[in-house]
Amino acid sequence: MNLNDVKNKLEFNKVIEKIKTYCYSDLGIRKTENIEFITDENDLNAELDKTEEMRRIIDLDTYLDLTGLKDIGELLSNSKIEGSHIPQDKFLWILDFLRLSRNIKTYFKRKTTQETAKLKILSGIASELFADNTLEHHIVYTIDENGNVKDTASAELKKIRNEINQKSETLRKLLQRILKNLSESEFSRDDIVTLRDGRSVIPVKIENKRKVPGIIHSTSASGITVYIEPGETIELNNEITELSFKEKREIEKILTELTKEISVNYEKLKRNCEILGELDYLQAKARYSVVLISSRPEFSDKETELVNAYHPLLLQGLERKNIIPLNLNIGKNFNTLVITGPNAGGKTVALKTIGLLQLMFQSGILIPCESHSKMRIFNKIFVNIGDEQSIENNLSSFSSHLKILKKILQETDNRSLILIDEICAGTDPNFGSALSAGILKYLSEKNSITIVTTHTGNLKSFAYNTPNIENASLEFDMSSLSPNFHFVTGIPGQSFTFEIADKFAFPPELMNFARSLINVSDDNLENLIKDLNAQKQKYKELKDKNDKNSKRLEGLLKMYEEKVKEIKQKEKNIIKNANDEASEILKQANKIIEKTIKEIKESGKLSPKQIKADFKKESEKILKSEEAATVRIYEFHTDDLARHKDLQMTGKIMEIKKDKIIIEINGIPMKVNPADIEPADNAEMEKYRNYDTVTTIKNKIIETKLDIRGKYPEEIKDLVEEFIINAVNEGIKEISIIHGKGTGKLRSEVRKIISKNNLIKSYRYGNWNEGDTGVTIIEL
Incomplete structure (x- = not known):
């Protein structure tokens, strides 16, 4: 299929138009309009690297200042014509162009070694910029600020x-x-x-x-x-x-004469046009990605996995919190997806989201999804969306549809993405579904990635019973009979035909008659789907509860593992100190013995009895100093409250064994040495009894808000993770991280950290009265 047709059907041109608004110049606009669809992984990686580096510049320094950048390409071409000259006022364009080239080159040149390492590709590109102070000086000397030749x-x-x-x-x-x-x-x-x-x-x-x-x-x-x-x-x-x-x-x-100077540097200035145009274009893409809060997905050879993906055009018109993200995986366990469900349920939007994000990704544009999403590279994209009826060619909608399908069948391969809306609609449903099944089986065996939407019930059974083909739907709220747009893989959608008609109060006798005409097997299928959805909802609730408990346990285990590691290190230190002290004791004892022997030799007056008494006296001194440092061991009983010395946490004694005590801290039993614990004081006992109302770790009240404004991104990882673990340990359900709006640098880093944290159930930006996009609300 013609790539331009695909772009038009998926409204890629609207994305391009939006990116163009962030360009400073015609050079950048033209580069954006001619954006390339990249099918080579190395080339695509390079383009995404450049876009990410430009995004990094925006996060760190706002924007590259390309104000006043003009396309001087035509002036450069005219400079090559023998005997001609550039109009005097247009030399101001060239002067601004030269100054801008020099400023951009200097900007990258002044970066530190560490900063340059993070902007390696763009720094290399900028280093190619031609800057000539002499040429600038000649123009300034010759042309005044109004574009006229100076007297001088x-x-x-x-x-x-x-x-x-x-x-x-x-x-x-x-x-x-x-x-x-x-x-x-x-x-x-x-x-x-x-x-x-x-x-x-x-x-x-x-x-x-x-x-x-x-x-x-x-x-x-x-x-x-x-x-x-x-x-x-x-x-x-x-x-x-x-x-x-x-x-x-x-x-x-x-x-x-001045034009000749320009002509001599034609190739260098032409290259400057290319470089500045590309930087303008890359910056426009990066600015667009900041607005959409986009990420770079991971590459995959086999599967496409979209995690919390959004349709970019919806983001341009609606608030993010009002849009349900798309979560989908295809290519790992199956290569064909059949999306079913009622009209206006979001099937076509899901189809367009997948296609548009693929086009953006393979054009080097960061896409609105989580960074751990995965994307394949396709050589071909086929799209059949909308009515293709052609009066000019005397083709009905169905005939035109088949014409496109035939072309897809002829040209598809294992590196093709195929998106078909309402496959084989517009004809008898029984025959249409049979033809659809044949087409899907053929495409699946070609190992293409195929996603179709349909209203045909027979395809639900076909997808269920056919290897490499899977059902999918978008959730529907049974109580309100309206879609909630959550994408579900593995369960076909219901039509809700009768339920929606009942909602509109169709006459009962009409509805009864209509229901009597339904094939029993069709009715059974609808009921089966309904039961599956009900069971799925119960499973989801149980899974959410289990996940929540698992995450809490994982967080606690992680914390205790860190504490155990810390304790082991302390044990090593204690043993080392004990060995050092023992060595010191031996040293002192040896000194006493040597001193005594020396005195005996020198005086010959000390009696054996006196020597023994002196040695005993010195030894007792050393032993008394050691006894002062001996660890005190307390007597405990079951149900006593005790404080762990290293963990600085209070728990209840569950069992007392010969040389070990089992104490329960925060619901987790631990086996400890008697020397590791001490009786809890009155304040700690009170805190323990009021555990459900006062959350305490290491004598610090746990806050539900963490303010990281003013910090650098590299400083916040430990703060955020510790904040989350402490909150989970204390059973807090919701917390907030205040990062501010600014350039979005801290906001992006927070999203990166929490997206990989399995203690988190969900997260969102604050509402207008909660701090808007300057605050991230986390549900644990």
């Missing part, structure tokens, strides 16, 4: 203009004198000197034209005034005209 551009031009000014002043005085005389004689209508054909003339009443010697240049529109160049000024006018021609020739000469 050449000595000859300055001389000519001085002569013109002198002669013009002489001419002005002469004309004023003549005009004054004519006014006194009432020959002149006005006392104003004017220009006609570059010559200075005076206005004379038509009836007096023969009374003023000179050349008539023109007549007024009313015919009552003629403009005469007095005879005595003709020579002076001729001299000024001749000087003006000389001035023009000198200006052309100057501009031609």
Whole structure:
């Protein structure tokens, strides 16, 4: 299928139009309009790398200043034409272009080594920019701020203009004198000197034209005034005209020389156009990704997995909190998906979301989904959405539909994405469903990735019974009979035909008759789907409860593992200290012995009894100092409250064994040494008894809000994770992280951290009264 047709059907052009609004120049706009659909993984990686680096610049420094960037391509082309020159005012375009090129090059050059490492690709591109201070200086020296050639551009031009000014002043005085005389004689209508054909003339009443010697240049529109160049000024006018021609020739000469300087650097300046156009385009894509809160998905050879994905056009018109994200996986366990359900249930929107995000991804545009989403690269995308009826070719909707399907069947391969809305609709449902089944089986065996929508009930059974083909639907609220747009894989959708008709109060006798016409097997299928949905809801509730408990347990285990690690390290330190102390004791004992032996040798007076008494006395000193440091062991009973010395947490003693005590802390039993615990004081006992109302860890009250404004992204990971673990440990259901709006740098880092945390049930941005997008609300 023609790629432009695919883009039109998926409204990719609207995405492009939005990105164009963030461009500074026609260079960037043209690059955006000609955006490439990339099918090579290396090329796509490179394009996404560049977009991500530009996003990093936005997060760190706001934006690259490309204000005033103009497309000078045509001027550069004109500079190559022999004997031509660039218009003098357009040299200001080139001057701005050169300055901008130099500024961008300098911007990247001034980055630190660490910053450059994070902007490796863009720094390399910017390093290619041509910057020439000499050329800039020549333009500034030659052209003024209004785009005119300066008097100082050449000595000859300055001389000519001085002569013109002198002669013009002489001419002005002469004309004023003549005009004054004519006014006194009432020959002149006005006392104003004017220009006609570059010559200075005076206005004379038509009836007096023969009374003023000179050349008539023109007549007024009313015919009552003629403009005469007095005879005595003709020579002076001729001299000024001749000087003006000389001035023009000198200006052309100057501009031609300056144009040659541009021409000499044609290739370098042309490359600058390409680089600045690309930077403008990349920045526009990055700015668009900031607005949509987009991410870069992971590459996958086999599957497409969208996690919390949004349709970008919906995000442009609605608040994010009012849109249900799409969660879908295809390609891992099956390659074909059949989406069923009632009209206006979101089937087509889901189909378009998948297709549009794929187009954006393979165009190097970051997409609105979680960063751990996965995307394949397709060589071909086929789309059949909307009515293809053609009056011109005498084709019905169904015939046109089949024509497109035939083309898909002929051209598809295992690197094709196929999106079909209402497959084989517009004909007899039984025959249409049979044909649809054949098409889906054929495409599945080709190993294409195929997603279709349908109302045909037979395809639900076919998808259920056929390998590599799976059912899907969007959840429907049974109480309100309205869609809630949650995408569900594995369960087909119900039509809700009768339920919706009942809601509109159709006559009961009509509804009874209609129900009597339904095939029993069809009715059974609808009831089966209804039961499946009910069971799924119960399973979901149980799973959510189990997940919540599992996450809490995982968080606690993680915390205790860290504590155990800390305790083991302390044990090592204690053993080391004990060994060091023992060595010191031996050292002191040896010193005493050596000293005693020495004294015996020197004096020969100490009796054996005295030696023994002295040694005992010194040994007792050392032992007493060690006894002072001995750990105290308390006596405990079952149900006593005790405090763990290392964990700094209070728990209840459950069982006392010979050399171990089992204590329960925060619902988790732990086996500890008697020396590791001590009786809880009165304050700790009170805190323990009021555990459900006061949350305490290490004597610090757990807050439900964490304010990280003013911190750097690399500083917040430990803060956020500890905040979440503490909240989970204390049974807190909802917490808030205040990161502010700003450039979105902290907000993006918070999303990155919490998206990978399995202690979190869900998260969202705050409502308008909660801090809007400056706050992330987390449900645990």
